[in-house]
Amino acid sequence: MNDHGSELNQHTPLTGILEHIYGTARDAFFGNFLFFTTLGLILVGIEALLLQGNPALALLSLVINVVCAVPIAFIGHRIMMLNESFRPRDLSSTRVIPSRRFLKTSLPFFLLNAAIYASFIFLLSAETYLGPDIVPAFLLFPILILILFNFYFLGRFGSALPAAAIGTNPGLALAALRSKGRRWFLVQNILIGPALFGWGTNKLFAEWQRAGLSYTVWDDYGSFSLIGTIMSYLSQLVGIFALLLLVSALCQAYRSGEAILGHKTP
Numbered sequence: 001m002n003d004h005g006s007e008l009n010q011h012t013p014l015t016g017i018l019e020h021i022y023g024t025a026r027d028a029f030f031g032n033f034l035f036f037t038t039l040g041l042i043l044v045g046i047e048a049l050l051l052q053g054n055p056a057l058a059l060l061s062l063v064i065n066v067v068c069a070v071p072i073a074f075i076g077h078r079i080m081m082l083n084e085s086f087r088p089r090d091l092s093s094t095r096v097i098p099s100r101r102f103l104k105t106s107l108p109f110f111l112l113n114a115a116i117y118a119s120f121i122f123l124l125s126a127e128t129y130l131g132p133d134i135v136p137a138f139l140l141f142p143i144l145i146l147i148l149f150n151f152y153f154l155g156r157f158g159s160a161l162p163a164a165a166i167g168t169n170p171g172l173a174l175a176a177l178r179s180k181g182r183r184w185f186l187v188q189n190i191l192i193g194p195a196l197f198g199w200g201t202n203k204l205f206a207e208w209q210r211a212g213l214s215y216t217v218w219d220d221y222g223s224f225s226l227i228g229t230i231m232s233y234l235s236q237l238v239g240i241f242a243l244l245l246l247v248s249a250l251c252q253a254y255r256s257g258e259a260i261l262g263h264k265t266p
Contacts, residue, residue, distance in 0.1 A: 014192070020252065021193040025244040028079045038088040040236040043068060047232060048217040065236075066114060069243060070106055074098035076247035077165030081254075081266055098165075105164035112150050119143045154190060154250075155183035161247075162254035166266060178257025186253045194245040201238045205231070 012020075029036055046064050075096060078084045090096055098106070119142075157175040164170035179186060209215050214228030215235070258265045 017189060018192060021189060021245060021248045024080055024248040024251070025193075025241060028076060028244050028248070029241055032079060032086045034088050035086040035090065036240050037237065039072070039091065040233055040240065042091070043236045044217065044229065044233045048229070065239070066110070066117075070103065070110060071096050071098050072240060072243050073106065073161070073247055074102050074165055076244045077102075077162050077251060080247060080251045081162055081166045083266075099167070101167065101170060102161070102164040105160050105170040109154070109158075109161065112146075112153060116143070116146055116150060119146060151187045151190065152183070155179060155185075155187040158186060158190075158250045159254040159257050162251045175257075177261060179253065182253075182257070186249060189249040189252070190246065193249050194242045197245055198242045201242070205235060 043065065050064065075086060079086070086095065156179050157172050159178045160170045160172055160175040163175070205215060208231065213231075214225040215231040217225065217229045217232050219225045219228055255265050
């Protein structure tokens with residue numbers, strides 16, 4: 001999955017960066033199409049079983065999706081770094097279980113992103129109870145700082161995740177060396193990759209919801225919705241691809257950083 005041209009750097013044209021990041025994620029997704037589409041069906045099935053027509057349980061479904069993001073990220077790194085391939089039957093094997101090294105390394109990254117999401121949930125709740133004129137004064141700025149710190153953290157230490165996935169040194173000190181003088185270049189790649197894609201697709205789903213159309217397995221009245229199930233499935237696939245875009249940017253940062261340090265990579 002590393003056949004999209006030479007290593008990226010600050011002098012690579014934007015079109016080349018986009019082609020590499022999106023092209024690598026595209027090849028990973030469609031090269032393992034049956035695996036990811038089956039995984040999407042399983043996630044929708046979990047949602048249907050958990051919610052069972054009760055919207056109050058939606059948070060539980062969200063927790064399951066967040067937890068599933070860890071093995072999906074692990075699998076994505078293995079595909080892009082080691083050219084591994086996965087089939088639907090692998091979903092019942094140990095191949096999809098992240099290594100202990102990857103779990104340990106990825107924990108601060110996923111906790112930070114979980115904290116940002118929790119902050120948005122709290123922000124929306126506070127706006128409901130306190131009013132829109134009060135909330136931004138004491139919540140919006142800290143959340144903005146948290147988001148900026150998340151981008152900085154990913155830019156400086158994000159290459160530790162590919163290292164952990166393939167079994168090389170996942171130390172944060174070495175990750176900082178890989179990103180020396182280039183951390184904001186990785187942040188840029190994350191912004192034009194998964195961030196831009198996620199923003200665009202979320203806008204589309206929001207418009208669908210605003211039109212009053214169902215987007216979950218169970219509608220507001222607790223009845224099964226075929227259209228909602230299809231939209232839920234599409235949202236799962238979109239989420240998987242967005243995560244693969246992030247993995248693509250991190251793998252490229254790892255390879256280019258290792259090349260600068262004079263290390264060989266898979």
